Amino acid sequence: MKEGPDITLIGSLIGDPARANMLSALISGKALTASELANEANITLQTTSAHLKKLEAGGLIRQRKQGRHRYFNLADEDVATLLETMMGLAAKKGHIRTRTGPKAPEMRKARVCYNHLAGEFGVQMFDSLIGRGFLLEERDEIAITDSGRDFIRGLGINLELLQKAKRPLCKSCLDWSARRSHLAGSLGTALLNHIYEKGWAKRLEDVRVVEFSRRGEAAFHNQFPRLTD
Amino acid sequence: MKEGPDITLIGSLIGDPARANMLSALISGKALTASELANEANITLQTTSAHLKKLEAGGLIRQRKQGRHRYFNLADEDVATLLETMMGLAAKKGHIRTRTGPKAPEMRKARVCYNHLAGEFGVQMFDSLIGRGFLLEERDEIAITDSGRDFIRGLGINLELLQKAKRPLCKSCLDWSARRSHLAGSLGTALLNHIYEKGWAKRLEDVRVVEFSRRGEAAFHNQFPRLTD
DNA sequence: ATTATAGTTAGATTAATATCGAAGTATGAA
DNA sequence: TTCATACTTCGATATTAATCTAACTATAAT
Known part of the structure; x- marks a missing residue:
């Protein structure tokens, strides 16, 4: 992700098919685990983990730890x-x-x-x-x-x-x-x-x-x- | 641009720094030529041309030919x-x-x-x-x-x-x-x-x-x- | 303890694409 | 006709980043 104007980061985050699939899955409001999102996007858990990290860094999603699970949600209503x-x-x-x-x-x-x-x-x-x-x-x-x-x-x-x-x-x-x-x-x-x-x-x-x-x-x-x- | 859900294309279009710069320049509503947009994004005219083609194919911008100039605008109010x-x-x-x-x-x-x-x-x-x-x-x-x-x-x-x-x-x-x-x-x-x-x-x-x-x-x-x- | 599940991190590979140089088209001016 | 400007197309290169395998951490169950 190179430098660019402010909208570039958000655009590129949504611009990847795997991440777009995850976000689409999350838009229902239901909290999903990393594994579920991996399944939704048809990629391995490792790749999913990398994507989730980027999405969180970009402020598009939030995570809640609960035991050995991590539940992911869209960050807020604005993202939705x-x-x-x-x-x-x-x-x-x-x-x-x-x-x-x-x-x-x-x-x-x-x-x-x-x-x-x-x-x-x-x-x-x-x-x-x-x-x-x-x-x-x-x-x-x-x-x-x-x-x-x-x-x-x-x-x-x-x-x-x-x-x-x-x-x-x-x-x-x-x-x-x-x-x-x-x-x-x-x-x-x-x-x-x-x-x-x-x-x-x-x-x-x-x-x-x-x-x-x-x-x-x-x-x-x-x-x-x-x-x- | 790989296959993916519907928002992927728009996201990736905006996700490129050069294109995001162009879109930002166009958001004022003023029609700009390819050269002006190239200048705005600090890239050559050739690269700009390729980007404009993609943006138009993606429905984000419109162009009007006028003599040897091409004026570009955001496609509609929804894009803005x-x-x-x-x-x-x-x-x-x-x-x-x-x-x-x-x-x-x-x-x-x-x-x-x-x-x-x-x-x-x-x-x-x-x-x-x-x-x-x-x-x-x-x-x-x-x-x-x-x-x-x-x-x-x-x-x-x-x-x-x-x-x-x-x-x-x-x-x-x-x-x-x-x-x-x-x-x-x-x-x-x-x-x-x-x-x-x-x-x-x-x-x-x-x-x-x-x-x-x-x-x-x-x-x-x-x-x-x-x-x- | 041992095993299983959930997830992260590291490293290598591969595929996508942004970029530019060079050559080509189109319109207008001299 | 010739030259200049505006833009496109082609081909090559280089960079980015998505992806996977493999190894590691953490929590939970048995």
Whole structure:
């Protein structure tokens, strides 16, 4: 890593495929061990160790020692925001991941993308919110409408709290599997949490698949109905 | 550039010092020729050409042919946003540019940083807004107060329009020269535009220096007084 | 103690790519 | 036509850094 302007280091850290894979894995918020990250990036543990050292030195990740394990996390919310921004731009520019799309059908159905819902369920939720006039899509910007505010508040979500956050409230995110937009941003995160809190789906360890129960699936479809147009 | 997840390409593009220098130069919004960018990055024109090709293929820049010149720009506002986000994170993590800070004294005084005001004038404006209770600084987040809203509206700035934008309204940005914070975000941009519109300073071509007139300087100090505490 | 698991460090190899020199293309000026 | 400027393409070189094997440290389990 040669000298260069301030953004060079961060760019080169993310610019390596192995490290990018690790960061992508960490973006779900779940703490992962070095071995898990090695597996995620398909490299040996030694190489992983070297990468983790660089990522930590660059301030992108943090580690917690616990017994003989080391758990790694993104350093803070800002790093997650940066990665989200990059993913969004990459999707818009058509840099779709060539190598590994979501393979398993459960992944295509519903999965965690960073910290919001993606997959068919994510797309359906987004379409439903747009279709009922709760969200407004203009070019690439998403805005919430007045009726949308009422709807979200009706779910018991504290909208004012979300708006104070640095992250944009509404943001679209292109879906790998469906090649359609779904909802990111702090509202997207809040809605995923809502799904967990209602018990519609379980938060699985280690995996990004979101597993809906039968009842949860029905409740989801009821809350975010598919509209025939 | 090996295969990898979607963010890898963008990361590696920004991760090269020469390219990062070029992108930093372009972030002011001014279109630059290949030769100018070569000069900015301190590399030969041949190497520059190769870099520009990659940046364009990656969707980060656009080019316009005009006679025997080629003018380069960032591809769109999203790219600028990404770079701003990265600069912000880099500053927070302490990855300050080691090599070249702003040299010329005019640069230290007032310059364009992305699309807001930086340098001593930028820092003073920021301090003044904080000191008069128009902005609130909590940890790394900046928020506008009710009296701040009144003040900004009083300048004739449409605050509601700014808040609808994707970009955060208020954001702090660490100053290279002053090592102090100044105001970025859409409000920062709006205030810089306000300075131009009032005729306090001229928008110079090719250079990032913001040149205040005598009268403009006085008006600026009047509008954003330095507070003795 | 002994063995197993989790991770780091060191050293060698290899692959990627930034860089430049030299030659070529395109536009404009004299 | 000739010359100059702006930029691209080609080919060679050199440097960087990602990767692996092997050896080492630390914690935990038996």
